[in-house]
Amino acid sequence: MRDSHAAEARPYHHGDLRRALIDAARRILEAEGPSALSLRAVAREAGVSPAAPYHHFKDKAELLDAVAAEGWEMLDAAMARAKEQAEPRDKLTALGIAYVCFARENPALYRVMYDAARDKEALPEQMHASEDSAFCKVRDTMIEQGADPESAVELELATTAAWCAAHGLAEMAGFKQFEHLKETLGGEVPFLRAVFGHMGLFPGVRRD
Amino acid sequence: MRDSHAAEARPYHHGDLRRALIDAARRILEAEGPSALSLRAVAREAGVSPAAPYHHFKDKAELLDAVAAEGWEMLDAAMARAKEQAEPRDKLTALGIAYVCFARENPALYRVMYDAARDKEALPEQMHASEDSAFCKVRDTMIEQGADPESAVELELATTAAWCAAHGLAEMAGFKQFEHLKETLGGEVPFLRAVFGHMGLFPGVRRD
């Protein structure tokens, strides 16, 4: 139990403790959930004294931020992969499904990501602004799939709607109330596709 | 500071400490956020010893559950009011806006509600199942506004989609990234309307 991933004849200096701490944090997160994620627990999991992390992070919040930031990068990568592999006509839905699946496979990490975002009252800057971010991928894919927004604002609204839809679904999909729908439709992914289908993700299909 | 809402010549027996504790919890929640919501803090805020709550709640979780349950009732009431007051053609959107506004006005309570739901991996039973719950209001309103689903499953999917959309938007609407959209559109509510507009909430407007 103790030193689970550490040990193996450690030298005094660690090599890359910063990395090791972030990895340890993620292990704790998925094994025991966000409430178990203390600085001390992370140090313990990394096989290091409680004071050691302070040579790499100013305080607990800074560690958490680093974990969250890596989460956003992972999400971004997962969505890039999904877009690449999908049929041209299916790319937008594929992005949505990749988003929700990431959240479902890494629920505690996903929570930490949004907790950090809520604290700052903002998504990570590069997630929303930088070219090639997940947000921009969604936006660009809408255009590629034939959306014809009347203005930049309309396009931004459509992208926002899609993002909110995916986030909402990500948080709801695990609820027991929807189990019978998943069964009826033949699994989680068909269920996600079906819900996305009802959301009118494509800007061409707006009402009013 | 201390005894802020308590005092005023309290007798030994409180009268309705259970009520007072739930109210105290809500005050703490909105003043200091979910992380400040400890059993001891609630007792303090209610002007009572740390052990007193145990005569009314088995443990901290039970208090939290009670707070969350009342939150769901408040949300339900807010949505009922919104539906009543809206133009017939606008009732579904009005429900969505009422949902998001509730979350925005009671962010910490909203978080506690969903934290409890996530623990149980389910929405409160009566919220999803009981006639006249918020979920059923959304479903029924879809029908009233002319949705013509091919099956009960389709109707349930559409309702689920709307619920997820509202939840996603509720959690995103506060992010700074969307401030310029709110300004452009003339405020938060117009922004919400616009995003809902892009979501194709009405089942009649589905793609594929």
Next chain:
DNA sequence: TGTACATCAGTGAACGCGCGTTCACTGATGTAC
């Protein structure tokens, strides 16, 4: 109407715990000469 007593709903002190953070320290590393 008055009294005995069971029950209820509080008190306040104490428990053990894990937390974030600080501190003086020390072992390892690498650079200047």
Next chain:
DNA sequence: TGTACATCAGTGAACGCGCGTTCACTGATGTAC
């Protein structure tokens, strides 16, 4: 190539804190007779 020394990245003990919960208790209430 060897040595002195500054710097870096750890240790481990300690700090004060607030937490959830338990306990023996006591004051207030209300019911039976």
